[in-house]
Amino acid sequence: TQLLEQSPQFLSIQEGENLTVYCNSSSVFSSLQWYRQEPGEGPVLLVTVVTGGEVKKLKRLTFQFGDARKDSSLHITAAQPGDTGLYLCAGGNNNDMRFGAGTRLTVKP
């Protein structure tokens, strides 16, 4: 059983479309991170959110941490082929972080 559930598991869209992916848990986290992984590489951190209700923007990416700090969303505006990859969320408490299974995004030109 995954501590963090990510949805959808797979998403394929056309360039220019908007999308939202989700990361949900029944647990409360002190912080939550989003990573992107490209083929043949390890995941790379995109953002960390720590405050309930927090919203962070990174260019066309908007990250939100739920008020109860149990869930998070990632919204991408006007997706581009370069956004293709596996998006992973990781929730942390005490001294470790655990990952969801990821959303695999494909953006077609």
Add this chain to the structure above:
Amino acid sequence: GAGVSQSPSNKVTEKGKDVELRCDPISGHTALYWYRQSLGQGLEFLIYFQGNSAPDKSGLPSDRFSAERTGGSVSTLTIQRTQQEDSAVYLCASSLNGRNIQYFGAGTRLSVL
């Protein structure tokens, strides 16, 4: 380089053989994680080392899997009597402490024939 280094990058072995995978974390990072990633899948947590504390082995799938971290730095993941289902990319990550950003190596791609 200053990043997390894993070796070998690729390993092909025969069913039943033992393999050792190595991870060199970023210097000064007290936390070290091992994950397994099957083709097209997310990260499966295997084991977590934090400083001198007893490691969290709760993710190890069977007693054929073990890991050590010597001197609080280099870690070795050992898989005994490999099976075909062990084929995957094994990723290592380190962080300054358990709550901080995890920095990942590029992984070791293990293929068991």
